[in-house]
């Protein structure tokens with residue numbers, strides 16, 4: 510295989526992991542109120558294998574959905590890595606009609622071929638996006654920046670899986686700071702397991718360590734990603750919870766950065782209750798972030814645009830926050 514082709518193949522392989530139904534159910538149950546009367550679009554999903562499609566079609570009535578649209582990407586390397594051997598990209602539309610059955614039958618679902626390859630950036634997929642209210646999926650991590658930028662550009666509500674590292678992207682952090690995107694309900698940093706195509710299962714077993722790269726659950730090999738997390742702009746109850754602060758500020762315990770006017774806090778539990786200035790906190794703060802209690806000011810860098818440092822040493826990445834005046 511030539512280098513270019515190999516690169517494309519690796520790229521496709523990297524993006525081919527499928528979300529488990531249980532992870533979708535566990536997250537989605539916190540957002541039910543947002544879905545009534547809404548059109549949901551899953552734009553990176555082959556309905557034949559996507560648990561997002563299964564979840565929404567099975568819960569169509571209980572969520573009170575108006576319409577479900579799914580489009581499937583015709584992978585350039587589908588013969589190599591994808592479980593789905595799409596020869597053509599398809600569009601699937603379901604508006605809830607079920608002939609007395611609990612689960613929609615194939616004939617209740619409108620399936621049509623797309624003219625193009627189903628790329629979420631293609632004109633026809635953007636036209637579907639424009640008609641949708643909420644986008645829910647696990648998009649290709651390798652295109653996450655572009656993927657989110659498109660949702661924001663079209664002013665869509667969304668709930669999508671991404672890599673926690675995305676918070677460090679220059680395109681993503683400003684959205685977090687400005688409360689246009691936040692973490693979902695599931696605590697970040699917990700393992701998420703994904704199904705993978707058969708070819709990738711073989712490769713995992715032959716080249717990787719069980720426990721770190723993959724786990725075997727009921728005899729099925731699942732890809733483990735410690736960094737996968739949900740990103741959304743749908744409100745959820747955890748975002749309204751206030752952190753209880755009990756520590757007292759002292760200059761000895763909370764050193765100041767060399768290159769930014771803020772104190773350093775090493776553990777979330779140590780955020781001082783009586784300090785009103787800027788503080789640098791670990792990125793796990795985003796799991797506890799309530800915009801009524803705190804504001805986010807900046808990420809990682811000091812005034813000199815270098816990593817925040819204390820006496821020349823850099824603590825792990827910090828987010829600079831400040832308590833809101835109204836917060837207790």
Ligand SMILES: C[S@@+](CC[C@H](N)C(=O)[O-])C[C@H]1O[C@@H](n2cnc3c(N)ncnc32)[C@H](O)[C@@H]1O
Pocket residue numbers: 524525526527528552553554555558559560561581582584627628629630646647648649650652
């Ligand atoms: C991480 S997988 C997740 C699949 C599915 N959404 C799920 O959660 O099970 C991302 C999927 O996006 C597809 N994909 C890759 N590039 C795409 C593109 N440009 N447009 C739409 N889908 C794409 C991949 O083929 C892959 O199936």
